[in-house]
C-alpha cells in the first residue's frame with residue numbers, strides 16, 4: 001500500500017462534517033487548509049499554466065479552461081492511470097483521491113454512500129470566465145468537490161463556486177468563499193443543489209481542481225448514469241442551440 005499520510009488535513013475536514021449535514025436547502029461544506037501545507041505548496045507550484053493542452057470551454061452558459069488526465073474514457077470518466085504530463089505530486093493526489101481510505105473518509109464526512117472516483121480534472125477561470133447558476137439534479141449519491149489553488153484572492157471578488165437557492169436570481173447566493181488558497185468546497189447533488197461562478201472582471205486566474213465521488217456498483221453501474229457531468233451538459237447545450 002502506498003503511503004498517503006500527511007497529504008490531507010483530515011481533522012479540518014471532519015470539523016466541518018456536522019455543518020455539511022445540516023446545511024439548507026442542500027448539503028454543502030467548506031474546508032480551509034484542506035491539504036497539508038507542504039504538499040499543497042508543491043501542487044500550487046506545479047499547477048499547469050493554461051496553454052494549448054487545455055480545452056477552452058466557451059458556451060452560452062460558461063467560459064472556463066479544462067485540463068483532464070489522459071486516462072479518461074469517451075464518456076469523461078477517469079481511469080486509474082497516471083498522466084506523465086502532470087508532476088508526481090499531482091499524480092499522487094489523484095491516486096489518493098481514488099483510494100479506498102480517501103473515499104471512506106468522505107462517506108463518513110457526508111453520510112453519502114459514495115464508492116468511486118468518477119471525474120478528476122483541473123478547471124481554471126481567467127478574466128471573463130463565469131458559469132451560469134445551474135443544478136445537475138442527477139441523484140443524491142454524488143459529491144462534487146472543488147479544491148482551490150489561488151493565492152491573494154480579495155474579499156468580495158468573484159471566481160469561487162457559489163451556492164445559491166434560485167438559478168434565475170443572482171441575488172440568491174447563500175455562500176461564496178474568498179479564501180481560495182488551499183481551500184475545498186463540496187456539495188451533494190440533488191434537486192436544490194444550485195451553484196455557479198460569477199463573472200471575473202480582474203486579471204486573475206482561479207486555479208482549481210474538480211472531482212466527483214459517486215456511488216458505483218459493478219451490477220448497476222454509476223448511480224447518476226454512465227456519463228460525466230461535463231459530457232452530459234455539453235450535449236444539453238448542443239440541443240439548446242439547435
Ligand SMILES: [Fe+2]
Nearest residue numbers: 134135136195
Ligand atoms: Fe456544476
